[in-house]
Amino acid sequence: MALAPTSTYAAGQDSSSSSTAIKASKKMENLNLPNSLNHPPRFLSFPLKRKHEILEHQNDHPPKISLTRHPPKWEPPHCSQKQAGENGFSKVKRAWSETAISELPEPQAKVSPSHQTGIVVEVHKETCATKKPLQICQRKVEEKCCESTLASKWTPSSVTCKPLKHKRAKLGPEHGTNGPKISHEGANGGGELQNQSKAGCLTAALTSDPRVTDCGKLNPEEKMLMLEKAGHAKALVLTLVYRDGTTQLDSEQKLAPAVCGLLMLMKNDLDGRTPEDPLGQNDSLVYLKLEHTPAWAQQCTHQSREDMLLQVLSRSQLVVCYKAKDLLRTTLQFYRQDLSWKQVAGCHVQDPQVSGWLLDPANPSSCYQDLFNKHCKRPHTTPAQGTKKCQGLWELYSDMELNMISVLAAMESHRIHVDKEALKRTSDLLGTKMKQLEQEAHRAAGQIFLVTSNPQLRTVLFEKLCLQERCENKKLPKTINKQQQSTSEAAVSILIPLVYTTTLCCNPQVHKIKSTFVDGILSCMTNKNYISSTWYQTSVVTGRISAKHPNFQALPRQPLQITKKQYIQGKNETVINVELYFCQVELRLLAHLSSDPELLRIFTHPQADVFTMLASQWKGVTEAEVTSEDREHAKRIVYSVVYGAGRERLSGILGVSAEQASRFQDSFLQTYREVQAFIQRTIQQCHKQGYVLSIMGRRRTLPNINAPDWGIRMQAERQAVNFVVQGRMTVGAVFCRNSVWCISECVCNCRLIAQLHDELLYEVEDSQVEQFAGEFTTPNIS
DNA sequence: GAGAGGACGCTACG
DNA sequence: CGTAGCGTCC
Known part of the structure; x- marks a missing residue:
């Protein structure tokens, strides 16, 4: 669609009306x-x-802008297309707003070689894993850990030292007076002061509490002892403390506050403690100050911090952190100079937020207290109950979600530099x-x-x-x-x-x-010249990952082309983007789940266009006769079926009446009978059990599945189907496997940048693209 | 009268 | 269906 320059008309003719705003x-x-x-x-x-x-006077002729609507080009920038094809590996450069995002004045920054590659333009000469070796421990956490994490009795709430009003309110006055001194002081002092002083107050409250050891006040020998103690602890519970006086345990804020410290609970008594009395005799609490120090002071302060935080993360003991991704990202940002993302990407930190979400993805807890109330109401819950509850989910948690945490943290810490001007x-x-x-x-x-x-x-x-x-x-x-x-x-x-x-x-x-x-x-890059999305593991009920600020997953696929050339051509091209594209994973999954012969047949021709073939089958014409409108309709209908959209939604998307939309759906389902059978099977199962399971064992309970109201019941049925098909599965698995592969093998200087539902976006050094392509084998999806 | 916050509509992605 | 995000209106 081209927006050709329009015929000009008298400028300023309407300008008088602009300032007079009149109520309708x-x-x-x-x-x-x-x-x-x-x-x-x-x-x-x-x-x-x-x-x-x-309207304002238009005294200049605007440059011509054209919005192109063409499919992305499938060409590897420097490696031969042939080889890429042979490896079953396709790459797409995510072309995007090329006028804007280009070179930047960072030392290592390089502009992308292609005119189309707009977005990622830096290469990290990572301080390699050799510098500060962190042992990436692949350990099998025992089943006991599952109970602990999924229904913890000694969870991080036990170390809550936040001086917040609501916390006190929840606990009630009797708890307030009996509670920790730090909490009391903080509540009095911190509430009305500015953030800085709040932080000071909190820090002071933390460090003056007799039970908390301030790591900053220890001499080297004492630090060594403390480190040793941490090493022997049965579990370590970590919580970030923010400058605005809140902690990680509070509900999510709009903007992530700056970190000022880390509270570490070394747990030795794993049994017999209640949330009200969390600190056992053999347990200790340590406060680590984490603030950016001036360059001249970094040398000495880093030493001690490394001793604690980095070593703790590299160990094989049980480490728990509510919102562990934030901790790992903070660690990465904090040690940007000394720490490679590859070292962090293999860390395993147990996260109650993730495990709690797995138990009930439809109603995620807003903060730690919520989670705690939900899953640990009785302090003496028998472990058996916890085990029973997480049956089937533990594998999903430990094999996939847990790995995902550090991968997302590494992804989040990646900076995508943008030419602001x-x-x-x-x-x-x-x-x-x-x-x-x-x-x-x-x-x-x-x-x-x-x-x-x-x-x-x-x-x-x-x-x-x-x-x-x-x-x-x-x-x-x-x-x-x-x-x-x-x-x-x-x-x-x-x-x-x-x-x-x-x-x-x-x-x-x-x-x-x-x-x-x-x-x-x-607006996402005030005071900085880069963007980095925040990735959320637990915000989508179907198990997908979501992104915010900016939402990387919703960036337009079609490039915005502006005919006026404004970008700067780089001299040394070193970095390109590579995308792994698992063609229509969800449609493949539908084919797999339903075993529909017609649908499966389509995927035996990997080179053919899936939607054209679908349209030809559905309409009963040859592929050559399929119009672009037919193809578009087929695509929309498929998605409406796959995602379980109703006829109203489809009519909105297609721009046809609801009746027509439902006729389209019906005729599609008539053609692919097995798909319909699969849908009905899923709904029946859901009626019987009250929940559905996705292919990875993810679970969603749908309380409305047997609702008397027809509309509500139908919605629950669509949600059931949608959940089974949409549930993050193959990509998620490949996502982790490959990320781990990238880290452990270290064959390429490549980096995962984004997950776009059924695509993975990597940044690969130009000279290594062929090698990278070669290392990837065809993902076995269908 | 100004501004905050929710409801609603539309669009991007899958 | 289900995310994020922008804009208007009340």
């Missing part, structure tokens, strides 16, 4: 705008309330384009309206222009909640030819790109 109910005014489309020339204007000026230029460019589109939309509508407002667009389309009257035979999609006429692009394109749709809707794609992917990313 109060006033209507006529604006006789020239009408370029075949719509009635004059309409009552839609009075507006605007955030910004709608270029991104800002792109933002300006898009802003100009948006204004231009806005003017066009106003002309097409014959009035001024806020193009980003759905209600206003709805008024224009359906009340002023009455476009729905022109297509009585078609049923128009409605919004989900209020059953109003939908203003989505797909819905509006039924009304009128696409070009007018795009004009009137003001090209939502451009808006999305500007707001989310340009300005959004800019």
Whole structure:
């Protein structure tokens, strides 16, 4: 879709209207705008309330922008395509907003070789694993550990020293007075002060508590002793303490606060302690200060910190941390100079947040206290109960989720450098384009309206222009909640030819790109010139991984191409992106689960386009006859079936009526009978058991599966199917295996950057791409 | 009157 | 279906 420069019209003609914001109910005014489309020339204007000026003088000609809609190119940048193909290994460079993300002034930074490679432009000359050897321990944690982690009696809450009001409130006054002194002091002092002083207060409270040993005050011999003690402890429980006075055990904050220290509980009494009285006679509490020190002081302070934290993490003893990923990432960031991500990526830290989420992914706990209340209500819960509860989940936890923690931490600590200035230029460019589109939309509508407002667009389309009257035979999609006429692009394109749709809707794609992917990313990098997503292991009920700030998984696949060349060509190309793409993993899984012969047949032709083949089978035509619309429909329908979307959702996506959508679904299911059988099998099973299991043994209970209300029950049924198919599985397994492989073999200077559901994005040094490709074998998915 | 926060709509990804 | 994220409206 090209956004060709539009015909210009008198600049400034509407500028007077911009500043007068009038309430919709109060006033209507006529604006006789020239009408370029075949719509009635004059309409009552839609009075507006605007955030910004709608129109401004456009005294310059905006550069031409084109949004390309073409499939990604499948070409390895420097290695021969042949070899890549032979290895069953495909790479795609994730081309993306190339004007903006380019070279940066870091010493090792190198721009990517291809014009299309926009995003990752640095290579880490990692301080290699030889520098500070950390032993990566592959140990089998005993079943006892499962009980401890899944239903812990001596969990990190026992070392909670947070001076927070809510904590005290929960415990009640009697606990407050009997509780630790540190808690008391902190609550009095910390609450109303600034963050800095809160931190000081907390730290002071921690270090002045007689039970807490401040590691900073120990002499070298005492430190050695402490280290030895830590080494002999049966378990170590770690909790990060933040500068704003909170700890890791508090509920998630919007922005991750700065770390000021680490509290370490060395546990020797694993039995017989209650949460109210956590510290056994043989247990000790140590506080490690973790603050960035000036360069001149680093030499000496690092020594002691390494002694404790790094050595603790490298040992084979039981280490527990609620939100262990944060701990590992902090460690990585803290020792950036001395520590390679490869050393951390193999650490095993038990995480009650992850195990608790596995037990009930639909209702994750918001903070440690929540988790504790949920799973450890009775202090003397018998271990047998815990074991029974986690039956079947322990393998999933220890073989997969546990490995994932450190991998995600390593991924999160990777910095993707971005040329801020270029991104800002792109933002300006898009802003100009948006204004231009806005003017066009106003002309097409014959009035001024806020193009980003759905209600206003709805008024224009359906009340002023009455476009729905022109297509009585078609049923128009409605919004989900209020059953109003939908203003989505797909819905509006039924009304009128696409070009007018795009004009009137003001090209939502451009808006999305500007707001989310340009300005959004800019807002993610205040005070820094890089981005790094935060990855969440436990926020998706189906077991997928999610990303935030920015959401790496939702970056557009199609590159935004701006014809004006702005990027800087690099001289020495050293890094490229490599993507492993497990073609339609979920569809393959559906084929596997249902054993549908037709569906399986499709995957025997790996080179063919799956959706074209599907469309040809479904419509009963040859592959050559499949139109792009057929293919798109097939794809959407497949996904709606795979993901369990209802007919309303499908109608919204396809831009057809709900009746038509459900006819499409039915005809698809008629063609692939086994798929339907699989769906019914899953639903029946869920009715019987009340829960469903995914292929990895993940479990989701669906309490509404037998609800009397039809709608609610149907939703639960769709969720059941969706869970089984969507459950993170193969990719997750490969994800861990390969990450571990990359670390242990160290054959390549490569690094995992992102997980995009069924793709893994690696950064590989240019000279090693062929080797990297060769090392990867065809993942055996179907 | 300003701003916070929830509801809603749309779009990106799979 | 189910994530994140942006925008408007109340």
